[in-house]
Every structure is written in structure tokens, then in C-alpha cells.
Amino acid sequence: MSQIPTLDISRFDRSRPDEERRAFVAELGAAYREWGFAGIRGHGIPERLVADAYDAFQRFFALPDGVKRKYHVPGGGGARGYTPFGIETAKGAQHYDLKEFWHVGREIPRDSRYAEAMPPNLWPEEVPGFREAGYALYQALDQLGSRVLTALALHIGLPEDWFADKTDSGNSILRPIHYPPITADDIPNVRAGAHEDINLITLLVGASAEGLEVLSRKGEWVPFTADADTIVVNIGDMLQRLTNHVYPSTTHRVVNPKGPKAREPRYSVPFFLHPNPDFLIDVLPSCVTPDNPKRYPEPITAQGYLEERLREIKLK
Structure with missing residues (x-):
């Protein structure tokens, strides 16, 4: 594949012929083996739902700094509410x-057994509709992520419902992001430094500007700006570890645009799909072969892995 593919997930609907569903699974699996990234269209998430959520998020980020900081939880690892400008740092990055x-x-x-790992949400009272639109988008992306995982399970020889009871209470996060306009030409920072995601898969909906770049196997940065109806879905480190690198968690970044576009803000909304906090990430036997021996002898819980990584990126 010379470029990151975009696939129509409606081909995987249960109403479709078995051969069409199998072909989609094969193409999706091949895309992730090669790139760790794919575009997903035909997902059925209404444009209005995405637009309403973006509108609410932009209204929040337009609030005065002092108002936004009311919703920052010091020591909370950014788990809920607001994280100000200048905190998160890509692993190993200087800036x-x-x-x-x-x-x-x-x-x-x-009273859930996961309550300690998953605190209550915060909702900005200054932004009408934020909670309704934000959580509706959360649920829609959670459901779409489950469909993607179902296809991937089949691709690596697991039952199609293998992930269902391992992600039904997943510690998943919807992250509206605001990248402010860049006003200087010589800053060393980029909007988001080169990194890999922590979770199982990430679904990125409606990025408002180009800037996402994916590192190819040849070591080249490949721009990936999806069409408006396409959600970008990529593999995270937890799924890479679970599948013994059959699905690679590919390095990516958000670069600063050139010229006048740098003076424009950028908004994006990734959904980080996580397993249940007590899920044990242990290499799947079906992903161990003589050519790909087991890379991780010790299992780790999803919550333990998450906390380890949050410290590395300076959120904890």
C-alpha cells in the first residue's frame, strides 16, 4: 500500500453477504498490519451530532482562561475536565x-468496582449543550470502536465478540483539543509531538485542519487528512502489546501548518478506546509464531499500564 487506505465499514454490517464481510475484515487487517492507521467511512454517525459537539467544544475553549481553569483538577492526571496549555509532553520530547x-x-x-479508576465527569456550566452533545458523541464513537474491534478479532482468529466483555466498562476518553493559533515563526514546539497512543484504538473525528502525519515503515512522514465523512482509526500501544506487534502502534504527530494557516486555530476530537481497568494485557497465543516470538513475558493490567504511561507524558 502506497497510501493509508480508507474503507467503508458498512460492508461489515450483518445484513451484508458473508463474502463481503470477510473481504472487509481482510482489507482492514492488512491496512493495520501495514500502517497501524485506516480511514473509516460509512460509519453512520450523523454529521449533525459531530457538528453540535464541535460547536459546544469551541464555545468552551473560547471562555476566559480563569473560567476554564475552574475545571482543572490538580493531581488528577487529566482524567476529567480541563487540562491547560503547556502541560502534556510527548514521551521523550523536550518541549x-x-x-x-x-x-x-x-x-x-x-458504586461500580471501577469507580476509583474512573471518576465522575465534570461539565462546564457556562456552555449549554456541552454535556448532551459531548456524551452523545462519546457513545457513538464507543459503539463504532466496538465494530472495528469485532472485525479485528476475526482477522486474528478470535471469536467476533472477544472484545465485548473486555471493553464494556472501558476507561475510554473523549478528548476535545484546541490548538491555538501560532503567532511566532521560530518556536521549537509542534502542536503535538511525535508519539504513539496508549490505548487499544483511537478514533479521530472531524479534524478541522490538516497537520496529522503518520510515520511510514520507510521512515517517511505521510500526511493524512481525511474527508469530512471519514473517521481516522489507529492502533494504540495496548493493542500492539496484546497482538505481539501484529498490529503496530504507529508513531504520528500534528505539525504546525505553513503560512497563514498557522495563524488559525485547530480543533480535533479523538476518542481513546480503553479496555476495562482490570483487563490483563497478555500476548495472545494466536499472535505468537516462530517468526514473531513473544515480546512481553509479563502481563500487566490496563489500569497499571495507563498510569505508567501518564507519568511518562507528564499528566501524572
Whole structure:
């Protein structure tokens, strides 16, 4: 493949012929083996839902700094609410990312066994509709992510529902991001430094400007700006570890645009799909072969892995 493919996930609907579903699984699996990234269209998430969520998020980021900081939780690892500009730093990077963001998590009963790992959401009272639009988008992307995982399970020889009970209470995060306009020509930072994601898969909806670049196997940075109806879905480190690198967690970044576009803000909304906090990430036997021996002898819980990585990127 010379470029990152975009595939129509409606071909995987249960109403479609078996051969069409199998072909989609094969093409999706091949895309992820090669790139760790794919575009997904035909997903059925209404444009209005995405637009309403973006509108609410942009209204929040336009608030005065002092108002936004009311929703920052010091010591909370950015798990919920607002994380100000100048904190998150890509692993191993010298300079912090040029962004501020908000985190929406799963709504769970407060007597759940996962309550300690998954605190209650915060909602900005200054932005009408934020909670309704934000959580509706969270649920839509959670459901789409489950469909992608179902196809990937089949591709590596697992039952199609293998991930279902391992992600139904996943510590997943919706992250609206604001990259402010860049006003100087000589800053050393980029909007988001080269990194890999922590989670199982990431779904990126409606990026408002180009800038996403993916590092190819040849070591070249490949721009990937999806069409408006396409959601970019990539592999994270947890799935890379679980599949013994059959699905690579590919390095990517968000670069600063050239010329006048640098003076424009950029908004994007990734959804980081995580397993349940107590899920044990242990290499799948089906992904171990003589040519690909087991790379991780010791398993680790999803929550333990997450906390380890949050420290590395300076959120904890």
C-alpha cells in the first residue's frame, strides 16, 4: 500500500453477504498490519451530532482562561475536565505540546468496582449543550470502536465478540483539543509531538485542519487528512502489546501548518478506546509464531499500564 487506505465499514454490517464481510475484515487487517492507521467511512454517525459537539467544544475553549481553569483538577492526571496549555509532553520530547484539552469519560454507577479508576465527569456550566452533545458523541464513537474491534478479532482468529466483555466498562476518553493559533515563526514546539497512543484504538473525528502525519515503515512522514465523512482509526500501544506487534502502534504527530494557516486555530476530537481497568494485557497465543516470538513475558493490567504511561507524558 502506497497510501493509508480508507474503507467503508458498512460492508461489515450483518445484513451484508458473508463474502463481503470477510473481504472487509481482510482489507482492514492488512491496512493495520501495514500502517497501524485506516480511514473509516460509512460509519453512520450523523454529521449533525459531530457538528453540535464541535460547536459546544469551541464555545468552551473560547471562555476566559480563569473560567476554564475552574475545571482543572490538580493531581488528577487529566482524567476529567480541563487540562491547560503547556502541560502534556510527548514521551521523550523536550518541549510541551501546543494544545489545551478537555476529557469526557464513561458515566458509571458510583458504586461500580471501577469507580476509583474512573471518576465522575465534570461539565462546564457556562456552555449549554456541552454535556448532551459531548456524551452523545462519546457513545457513538464507543459503539463504532466496538465494530472495528469485532472485525479485528476475526482477522486474528478470535471469536467476533472477544472484545465485548473486555471493553464494556472501558476507561475510554473523549478528548476535545484546541490548538491555538501560532503567532511566532521560530518556536521549537509542534502542536503535538511525535508519539504513539496508549490505548487499544483511537478514533479521530472531524479534524478541522490538516497537520496529522503518520510515520511510514520507510521512515517517511505521510500526511493524512481525511474527508469530512471519514473517521481516522489507529492502533494504540495496548493493542500492539496484546497482538505481539501484529498490529503496530504507529508513531504520528500534528505539525504546525505553513503560512497563514498557522495563524488559525485547530480543533480535533479523538476518542481513546480503553479496555476495562482490570483487563490483563497478555500476548495472545494466536499472535505468537516462530517468526514473531513473544515480546512481553509479563502481563500487566490496563489500569497499571495507563498510569505508567501518564507519568511518562507528564499528566501524572
